[in-house]
Amino acid sequence: MAQPQAAPWQTMLEENAPDLLKNVAGVREAVLQEGALSLKVKTMMTMLCDALLGHADGVANIANRARAAGATEDEIAETVGVAFLFGGMPALVTGANAFRK
Numbered sequence: 001m002a003q004p005q006a007a008p009w010q011t012m013l014e015e016n017a018p019d020l021l022k023n024v025a026g027v028r029e030a031v032l033q034e035g036a037l038s039l040k041v042k043t044m045m046t047m048l049c050d051a052l053l054g055h056a057d058g059v060a061n062i063a064n065r066a067r068a069a070g071a072t073e074d075e076i077a078e079t080v081g082v083a084f085l086f087g088g089m090p091a092l093v094t095g096a097n098a099f100r101k
Contacts, residue, residue, distance in 0.1 A: 051095035063098035
């Protein structure tokens with residue numbers, strides 16, 4: 001699943017630890033491909049994780065990738081609901097960034 005633009009952490013690794021970035025990217029590509037779970041579902045799972053971890057910008061960016069992978073607004077809303085169920089209000093507040101466009 002290629003990102004249109006490198007995240008800041010990727011740029012820092014590219015400049016300072018390119019071998020590590022290559023290894024991380026390889027694992028990422030292996031995991032985030034079509035399989036028993038669709039790319040859309042896996043993308044929404046990563047959005048859920050970012051909501052639980054409090055990464056507001058990540059949630060917003062990943063939600064847009066999920067949309068590009070075919071996720072509906074209802075699917076995104078349900079994913080935010082799951083984040084709330086397991087992470088409480090902090091995850092809900094962060095997850096609401098999925099609707100930021």
